[in-house]
Amino acid sequence: MNQSFKLRTVNVTRYILPLREGGSLPALADADDGFKYVLKFRGAGQREKALISEFLGGEIARLLGLNVPELVFANLDPAFGRSEGDEEIQDLLKGSQGLNLALHFLSGAINYDPIAKPVDPLLASKIVWLDMFITNVDRTFRNTNMLMWNRELWLIDHGAAFLFQHAWTNWKRNATGPFPIIQNHVLLPQASLLEGVNEEFKQKLNNEIFGNLVAELPDEWLLAGRDSDDIQELRQVYADFLSLRLSYSDQFTKEAQDARETLI
Incomplete structure (x- = not known):
């Protein structure tokens, strides 16, 4: 692909x-x-x-x-x-x-209100799985980071994802470790189809895609963090994080399911 x-x-x-x-x-x-x-x-x-x-x-x-x-x-x-x-x-x-x-800019879009507009279980499960995969700490009731536009749900603001960037040497631990913040996810109560979504999304993502993705990151952004002056090393860490995180998708899917069980 x-x-x-x-x-x-x-x-x-x-x-x-x-x-x-x-x-x-x-x-x-x-x-x-x-x-x-x-x-x-x-x-x-x-x-x-x-x-x-x-x-x-x-x-x-x-x-x-x-x-x-x-x-x-x-x-x-x-x-x-x-x-x-x-x-x-x-x-x-x-x-x-x-x-x-x-x-x-989505002109006329409004902030998503989880009480006024519940999300169907399949879409909720897809968004929860995404946020588990990218370790996104946002998407809570306080800050949903979703908009309603033309009667559809749109995702915005993923700037708080990929926590490993802020403790660069621990990226493997972040890729394989638990993500308890998921219990605060605004859509977790509706996310009843996580297992099926996990199987679907595992087939859509692969190392080639991750390589193509990180290849488009601007050099100046990568070097600005001063984690390394080797641009290829920096790209490789991002690609390796995504690959390793995907290999743990069964585990983080179960973690999200277990967190959901405590809410319903």
Whole structure:
């Protein structure tokens, strides 16, 4: 399977407004292709590692058939934002010059309300499995990171996934160890079809896909974390994490099932 993960690249032309409900202070912005985007800044919060998580998590979700807004690489010119009056935002823009990441803006979308709109068991199981696989600590009742758009559920914001990035030497432990945070997942109570989803998704993912995926990560993002100055080593760790994590999918699926049993 020759899966390509090449993103389009756009140039940011106008900063419209900050989206302050996001912890990393994303922004609504115009780009030179005529579309609006939710811009994620390399100078914010967890910096480039959050963008790496956003890219990997979003593209894996898309591959698995889940709705994710189009991701694009977004260039921020050094001159951009000099007239910005807010000092915090101006500092963020200065620290984010170069290549950032953006999601296509879903105009008219609303935050997902789990009480008003329950999700069917199959979709809930797919999303829970994804978040177990990528070790995503978000998607809770407090912060669902999902939108309703055109009567469909869309996934956003995977910047808090791939916890191993923040303790680089323990990546194998993160790939094979428990993930107790799953008990807080907003969709876990409805996720009654995890076993079947696990069998389906194990067939959709493989080492070739992981290799193609990490090959598209920008060098500058990988090197910014200073975990190594060997770019191929850095890519290999991400690919190996994904491969090892997938090999443990039976175990983490059972962990999610057991966590669900305590809730129902």
